Amino acid sequence: MDTAFWTLKVCTDFFRVFYQDEGLLPRKYFEVDFPVIVTRKLHSIKFKSLLSKTNLDLHSEETLQMDGQMLDSKRYAIIGADLRDLPELEEKLKKCNMNTQLPTLLMTECVLVYMTPEQSANLLKWAANNFETAMFINYEQVNMDDRFGQIMIENLRRRQCDLAGVETCKSLESQKERLLSNGWETASAVNMMELYSRLPRAEVSRIESLEFLDEMELLEQLMQHYCLCWATRGGSELGLKEITC
Incomplete structure (x- = not known):
């Protein structure tokens, strides 16, 4: 490729x-x-x-x-x-x-949330300015303002793991806005529960057969607090008009 x-x-x-x-x-x-x-x-x-x-x-x-x-x-x-x-x-x-x-694909997985908002903004701007034809995919927390999200933050803090950039993880909209305000032309975001619900049923059955799970409600809560975000620059050159999940 x-x-x-x-x-x-x-x-x-x-x-x-x-x-x-x-x-x-x-x-x-x-x-x-x-x-x-x-x-x-x-x-x-x-x-x-x-x-x-x-x-x-x-x-x-x-x-x-x-x-x-x-x-x-x-x-x-x-x-x-x-x-x-x-x-x-x-x-x-x-x-x-x-x-x-x-054309370049850039991926981060629970990386930006450990930076201050200013630091992650600088990284996103740098990437947008240096790669004219690119797609950026980010996986990390979302909906961190609700009670479940606050408990997650408190638990991590007790383990001396501070989420320095958690304020950018308030919602799907705040995730998209961060990308758009730092030089990316398009941005989309979806929480992992919604993404999981759109997988082919055969794949869901395969995944759920790997390990017995009797706390589906807890899994749903957890997946509602993680998201997949993506942004593009020069989308026509990537051969992509729009990406939807």
């Missing part, structure tokens, strides 16, 4: 998804995480044969560059960086030959 793929997710989808089907691979896949996390991931890549012996140029000395906080190869790069430090992030992406002219 003649597309760049930039993920800010914690898990390594490159190996979990794309390695299973090389036909799904974009031109290059970039993953960004905290340096300490990247160091652990690099250790796994280096010493687990299933990962180090892929056929995706990770084992080629001609294309592979690897140090304690970064790996760069022809099809995959993982970078240790703090997303709040945009000059450092940009420098490391350039070092790994990020091509901002390609």
Whole structure:
């Protein structure tokens, strides 16, 4: 696929998804995480044969560059960086030959909520300004102003886990507005319960058969407090007029 793929997710989808089907691979896949996390991931890549012996140029000395906080190869790069430090992030992406002219998919999973609203706004603006043809997908909390949301915040705070950006997670509208006010041309959002209800029934049955669940009401409450948001720039170039769930 003649597309760049930039993920800010914690898990390594490159190996979990794309390695299973090389036909799904974009031109290059970039993953960004905290340096300490990247160091652990690099250790796994280096010493687990299933990962180090892929056929995706990770084992080629001609294309592979690897140090304690970064790996760069022809099809995959993982970078240790703090997303709040945009000059450092940009420098490391350039070092790994990020091509901002390609249509690019950017993904974050419970990342922006741990930044202050100003910090996440700066990241979103930076992405919108640097990628003319792009789609941004964000998964994180929503509806955090109600009682259930407040209990979630309190529980996390007791574990010394502060959601610095929770004020942007008040509603689906506030999630969309954040994207639109920071340079993205279109924005949509849906809570995970609504998304789950639109899955094919066969897939729902498969998921629910994996583990017995007798607290469906609690699951529904939880899923109503997480959402999937997406935004685009240059949508016509992406081949997308509108995306609906």
